[in-house]
Amino acid sequence: MRLGQIRKFGVVALFTVATASLQALSANDSPLPSSAMADRVVVLKGERKLLLIKGDVVLKTYTVSLGANPVGLKRMQGDRKTPEGNYILDRHNAHSQYHKSIHISYPNADDVARVSRLGFPTGGDVFIHGLPNDYAGPGKDLGDWTNGCIAVTNAEIDEIWRAVADGTPIEIRP
Numbered sequence: 001m002r003l004g005q006i007r008k009f010g011v012v013a014l015f016t017v018a019t020a021s022l023q024a025l026s027a028n029d030s031p032l033p034s035s036a037m038a039d040r041v042v043v044l045k046g047e048r049k050l051l052l053i054k055g056d057v058v059l060k061t062y063t064v065s066l067g068a069n070p071v072g073l074k075r076m077q078g079d080r081k082t083p084e085g086n087y088i089l090d091r092h093n094a095h096s097q098y099h100k101s102i103h104i105s106y107p108n109a110d111d112v113a114r115v116s117r118l119g120f121p122t123g124g125d126v127f128i129h130g131l132p133n134d135y136a137g138p139g140k141d142l143g144d145w146t147n148g149c150i151a152v153t154n155a156e157i158d159e160i161w162r163a164v165a166d167g168t169p170i171e172i173r174p
Contacts, residue, residue, distance in 0.1 A: 032060045032159045041089065041128075041160075041170040043150055045070055045082060050128070050150060052163050059163065062156050067148035072174075074106070074148060076115055077123030082148050082172065085110060089128070089168045092161060099130030099154040100161050104170060123148070128170075130157035 036059050038052035045066055052059040066082040067074075074083040088105040107115065107122040115122045128150045145151070150172075152160065 032163060034162065036060075036163050037165070038163045038168060041164060041168060043082075043170065043172040045084065045172065045174055050152065050160075052160065060159070062152050062160070065146060065151040066144045067146050068144050070144045073114070074111065074123070075118065076120030078147075080147055082146070082150060083107070083111065083126060084172050084174055087170050087172065089164050089166065089170050091166055093127070096127070096129060096133075098127075098132055098151075098157075100157045101127040101129035101149075102157075102161065102164065103127050104150075104172075126150075128152065128157065128160060130154040 032052070036052075036054070038054055038059055040053050042051045042053060043049070043064065044051070048064050048066065050062045050064045052062075067080040069080040070082050072081060074081040083104075083106045085106075085108055087108060089102050090105045091103045093101045093103060104126045106126040107124060111122055126148055129146075130152060131154055
């Protein structure tokens with residue numbers, strides 16, 4: 001087996017093992033009503049949960065995958081950490097490398113100030129997204145595998161996509 005084939009096999013195996021485990025962890029499998037609209041999103045990194053909220057009511061909770069090095073604040077571009085703080089879901093991307101994606105307005109002013117003191121680039125392509133377009137696995141991924149984004153299944157990003165408008169606030173907590 002060539003090195004490229006071994007790498008591809010390893011990635012497919014990781015996603016396949018991940019699939020079964022996350023399906024067991026799903027927090028809320030009932031479909032979100034098509035008319036439901038969230039007015040804010042909260043991500044609890046430590047619990048690997050994304051909550052769609054309207055007023056004081058949690059509309060639905062999703063299990064998520066985060067950056068491959070998720071603990072702590074994002075320090076710089078390429079650190080594979082999911083940022084923490086208050087942002088805006090500022091644009092929907094139907095032509096993503098993933099099923100669909102929604103951009104998170106990282107970095108905010110606090111991120112820029114913190115990272116600039118360190119002398120590193122902040123990065124900025126942080127999204128909530130589905131699975132990679134070239135993924136051929138069973139449909140759900142386990143563990144923290146993104147470069148800092150928040151990942152859900154394709155069916156889940158379809159629901160989230162429908163339920164949040166551009167301009168919806170998102171708070172990402174430790």
